[in-house]
Amino acid sequence: MIRVLIADDFKLLRDVMRVYLERVGDIEVVDEAPDLNDAIERMKALQPDVIIMNDYLPPIDSAQAAALFREQGFSAAVLVIAMNPEFELIQRAFRSGVDGFMHKDEIDSHLAAAIRSVYRGERYLSPKASDVYNGVHE
Numbered sequence: 001m002i003r004v005l006i007a008d009d010f011k012l013l014r015d016v017m018r019v020y021l022e023r024v025g026d027i028e029v030v031d032e033a034p035d036l037n038d039a040i041e042r043m044k045a046l047q048p049d050v051i052i053m054n055d056y057l058p059p060i061d062s063a064q065a066a067a068l069f070r071e072q073g074f075s076a077a078v079l080v081i082a083m084n085p086e087f088e089l090i091q092r093a094f095r096s097g098v099d100g101f102m103h104k105d106e107i108d109s110h111l112a113a114a115i116r117s118v119y120r121g122e123r124y125l126s127p128k129a130s131d132v133y134n135g136v137h138e
Contacts, residue, residue: 100124
């Protein structure tokens with residue numbers, strides 16, 4: 001069972017992801033967090049395998065949060081979900097320890113695969129995030 005923490009300041013999105021993931025047999029949502037401080041406390045207490053987080057987790061962005069998680073010794077894979085992923089953020093996020101990046105529009109079709117991928121230690125880019133990331137280098 002892959003243990004997941006959902007960290008997003010938008011409760012409706014946390015609820016949608018939880019309901020979606022409850023239907024997936026090998027993934028368990030262990031808790032939710034609305035901001036960085038709550039995410040850190042829940043990560044300390046629950047030791048999830050994967051943290052799913054918004055590209056901005058108040059008060060900092062996902063790249064800064066991932067770097068902080070790594071500094072604090074958390075081993076959870078980090079999957080970032082963004083509404084408008086930009087090349088610079090994706091690039092900084094990967095350099096800071098993010099394992100996967102996806103567009104919010106793809107939650108229904110790619111979330112479980114993304115979680116499984118980062119859990120296995122693979123880097124993940126959803127199709128829309130990949131288009132953004134690769135489009136700059138064409």
